[in-house]
Amino acid sequence: xxxxxxxxxxxxxxxxxxxxxxxxxxxxxxxxxxxxxxxxxxxxxxxxxxxxxxxxxxxxxxxxxxxxxxxxxxxxxxxxxxxxxxxxxxxxxxxxxxxxxxxxxxxxxxxxxxxxxxxxxxxxx
Amino acid sequence: xxxxxxxxxxxxxxxxxxxxxxxxxxxxxxxxxxxxxxxxxxxxxxxxxxxxxxxxxxxxxxxxxxxxxxxxxxxxxxxxxxxxxxxxxxxxxxxxxxxxxxxxxxxxxxxxxxxxxxxxxxxxxxxxxxxxxxxxxxxxxxxxxxxxxxxxxxxxxxxxxxxxxxxxxxxxxxxxxxxxxxxxxxxxxxxxxxxxxxxxxxxxxxxxxxxxxxxxxxxxxxxxxxxxxxxxxxxxxxxxxxxxxxxxxxxxxxxxxxxxxxxxxxxxxxxxxxxxxxxxxxxxxxxxxxxxxxxxxxxxxxxxxxxxxxxxxxxxxxxxxxxxxxxxxxxxxxxxxxxxxxxxxxxxxxxxxxxxxxxxxxxxxxxxxxxxxxxxxxxxxxxxxxxxxxxxxxxxxxxxxxxxxxxxxxxxxxxxxxxxxxxxxxxxxxxxxxxxxxxxxxxxxxxxxxxxxxxxxxxxxxxxxxxxxxxxxxxxxxxxxxxxxxxxxxxxxxxxxxxxxxxxxxxxxxxxxxxxxxxxxxxxxxxxxxxxxxxxxxxxxxxxxxxxxxxxxxxxxxxxxxxxxxxxxxxxxxxxxxxxxxxxxxxxxxxxxxxxxxxxxxxxxxxxxxxxxxxxxxxxxxxxxxxxxxxxxxxxxxxxxxxxxxxxxxxxxxxxxxxxxxxxxxxxxxxxxxxxxxxxxxxxxxxxxxxxxxxxxxxxxxxxxxxxxxxxxxxxxxxxxxxxxxxxxxxxxxxxxxxxxxxxxxxxxxxxxxxxxx
Numbered sequence: 096x097x098x099x100x101x102x103x104x105x106x107x108x109x110x111x112x113x114x115x116x117x118x119x120x121x122x123x124x125x126x127x128x129x130x131x132x133x134x135x136x137x138x139x140x141x142x143x144x145x146x147x148x149x150x151x152x153x154x155x156x157x158x159x160x161x162x163x164x165x166x167x168x169x170x171x172x173x174x175x176x177x178x179x180x181x182x183x184x185x186x187x188x189x190x191x192x193x194x195x196x197x198x199x200x201x202x203x204x205x206x207x208x209x210x211x212x213x214x215x216x217x218x219x220x
Numbered sequence: 221x222x223x224x225x226x227x228x229x230x231x232x233x234x235x236x237x238x239x240x241x242x243x244x245x246x247x248x249x250x251x252x253x254x255x256x257x258x259x260x261x262x263x264x265x266x267x268x269x270x271x272x273x274x275x276x277x278x279x280x281x282x283x284x285x286x287x288x289x290x291x292x293x294x295x296x297x298x299x300x301x302x303x304x305x306x307x308x309x310x311x312x313x314x315x316x317x318x319x320x321x322x323x324x325x326x327x328x329x330x331x332x333x334x335x336x337x338x339x340x341x342x343x344x345x346x347x348x349x350x351x352x353x354x355x356x357x358x359x360x361x362x363x364x365x366x367x368x369x370x371x372x373x374x375x376x377x378x379x380x381x382x383x384x385x386x387x388x389x390x391x392x393x394x395x396x397x398x399x400x401x402x403x404x405x406x407x408x409x410x411x412x413x414x415x416x417x418x419x420x421x422x423x424x425x426x427x428x429x430x431x432x433x434x435x436x437x438x439x440x441x442x443x444x445x446x447x448x449x450x451x452x453x454x455x456x457x458x459x460x461x462x463x464x465x466x467x468x469x470x471x472x473x474x475x476x477x478x479x480x481x482x483x484x485x486x487x488x489x490x491x492x493x494x495x496x497x498x499x500x501x502x503x504x505x506x507x508x509x510x511x512x513x514x515x516x517x518x519x520x521x522x523x524x525x526x527x528x529x530x531x532x533x534x535x536x537x538x539x540x541x542x543x544x545x546x547x548x549x550x551x552x553x554x555x556x557x558x559x560x561x562x563x564x565x566x567x568x569x570x571x572x573x574x575x576x577x578x579x580x581x582x583x584x585x586x587x588x589x590x591x592x593x594x595x596x597x598x599x600x601x602x603x604x605x606x607x608x609x610x611x612x613x614x615x616x617x618x619x620x621x622x623x624x625x626x627x628x629x630x631x632x633x634x635x636x637x638x639x640x641x642x643x644x645x646x647x648x649x650x651x652x653x654x655x656x657x658x659x660x661x662x663x664x665x666x667x668x669x670x671x672x673x674x675x676x677x678x679x680x681x682x683x684x685x686x687x688x689x690x691x692x693x694x695x696x697x698x699x700x701x702x703x704x705x706x707x708x709x710x711x712x713x714x715x716x717x718x719x720x721x722x723x724x725x726x727x728x729x730x731x732x733x734x735x736x737x738x739x740x741x742x743x744x745x746x747x748x749x750x751x752x753x754x755x756x757x758x759x760x761x762x763x764x765x766x767x768x769x770x771x772x773x774x775x776x777x778x779x780x781x782x783x784x785x786x787x788x789x790x791x792x793x794x795x796x797x798x799x800x801x802x803x804x805x806x807x808x809x810x811x812x813x814x815x816x817x818x819x820x821x822x823x824x825x826x827x828x829x830x831x832x833x834x835x836x837x838x839x840x841x842x843x844x845x846x847x848x849x850x851x852x853x854x855x856x857x858x859x860x861x862x863x864x865x866x867x868x869x870x871x872x873x874x875x876x877x878x879x880x881x882x883x884x885x886x887x888x889x890x891x892x893x894x895x896x897x898x899x900x901x902x903x904x905x906x907x908x909x910x911x912x913x914x915x916x917x918x919x920x921x922x923x924x925x926x927x928x929x930x931x932x933x934x935x936x937x938x939x940x941x942x943x944x945x946x947x948x949x950x951x952x953x954x955x956x957x958x959x960x961x962x963x964x965x966x967x968x969x970x971x972x973x974x975x976x977x978x
Binding site: 096097100103104107108110111114115117118119121123135143144145146147149167168169170171172176177178180181182183184185187188207208209210211212213214 | 310376378379381383389391441561562563565566578581582587590597602622625626627649
């Protein structure tokens, strides 16, 4: 093994480890919903290569309004799937799509893009 | 007396507490013409019932504004068609932009490819070398590749970067890293070829690879966008059924208004050949209406005063007016659209594995690509190891296709549920569709499912040759017309069918559990069972008794008709089997499903009906709670049970069954207990539902198999796993073509479901 081989091997293994750590064990951005005067829990979510915030905390049995603003044209994020609530909604680029749901049971429910690559979680307490 | 009433929902802004609610309610209640106002703090909405001739929506808004709040009208979902149109226009524009990006990439890729190929011909290479020098040629290639990257492929790099910030990785990540690596390497070779040459590495560029990959991926996207549009064709068709305008009657004048202006209580005029604007009740006129688009029922339905009509259906023959009873999102059409959309948005359990894999797919592929690079860099000779490792690294990233995995299930579910809706089969969610293909036993509720659910005269046996048959019928119908008993209704229906003229009946009396008697045309007439004859001191002839016994043995209910103390006819009434039931049972059995009948009738009657349709297993004497037990018993036998019922009386059993099928919902589509709702009362639709489910599941399995096997074979091949044994390597350009086609293949396969014959 020459120097460049050792360099490439070590760099490669380091990169692979970084990829695994970065994508699978990284910390997520969490936001609790704010309660409006009318009793609706509201959260604005920006869709741009992912969801910000990607963990949304709400309380159960109170209506939730999620405002998804899609800030890109990439087709990866054009659909939003919320399996628990039987929702598959198109998110037009540079527009806000309002999604109203009523969580009636506690738990963690995932929302994803149409291909299940981008993901976020709704935590109902 | 009915008064004109309209309802409107307003969104109220500025309310903070219960006293605000009271203030708004009070402001509305004191407005003349307002009949009822309900304000909800949580939803910030006011629902107001008002008399449209006394007050209008603008006046209501003013009243609310005077109280210190602002109000905006919530348009019901009436403009769904307009929304759909806007979406369509937007998609079209996106599609055009995509196509443009593809064309630019493709043209440039062709030029880049041709120029790159010059290297293959020594004489041409020599010519370029002399004229420009190799480095200059590389600069030309770089200049040509830049627009491909910065214009056509820009979105992939931006999106991959954004995803990276979110610790997410998508297909864009793979494309960006793959083409980015090839491009970056080529730029270094172009700028500093000596760096490579001093290590004995041939200074080769990969601009052709970069441009071709982007062009091919864009081609895949163009084809994918086209196919994707077709997967939601069914829902578009449903939304398109909605009328755009309605002609309403105001003060005797016909006014054409936009559909979202129509409110409950409006009187709408419909001419022959026109689409019915919204749901309502016929006030005046007779016509036949084609409801096939909603229910799948192919024959037009006769409609007269008082009958319900539905928005989106087509008036065929007559002109009529109707009062709007439901508008916007409350209409049957809107409910069907919502149901289908919900089903299309739901996830099938079979998708779980694909979801798990696609969730980790991209980072795993990136790791595999890095390891591929490391391994080949260590194994190959020093002069070729860098390009070799690079090409395989790029090929792995490009061939991997998470999209095919992600598309496999949902597209088939979309096409399948849409296909069902076209046939009046509404599937609640993907899970129901999946469950339905496993059904091994079907429990049919007899009444209303196998049979018509209403008593019908099956036999009319005259006993007195001296009175003509028609006259007996005429007298019987004249008497029974006064009774409300279902058996009497069957006799009246039977007689009226024969066009009988009626006499008035005097001294009519109905005796519960026995029958009825009265004076018709001066004769004393009694119609009822043996008990009634006994009360009337009439002794039936042995011939009449025999006829009655024979009919009872056939599981029919019999009544005697007596005129002036003599039995003149025996009438048999039974709940008759629908014409299509036998065919449907045979078809279900042919699918390998055990068909079991469930009924509250006694064993004998039950077996008689069962035999008529070819059913051998019967649960008789079942009470309503017994229906659940029957379902449980079949489940205990290890069967996946579907229960078919009317959805109202047997809701608990439908819920207990693995698949609850409500039949004959007509336009009452919101059947909570049912996983599948059939709009028509035709058992053959159960067969269709099962077949649709089986076809859809087969399609999903094909898609998933293809998507899995494609990646499982493609990635190792691209990594060069076979190279030591066969010398096979995968060019990144071939990998790009395969990747682009994999998603399109899955979509095309799902679209095949549209042409399945049900």
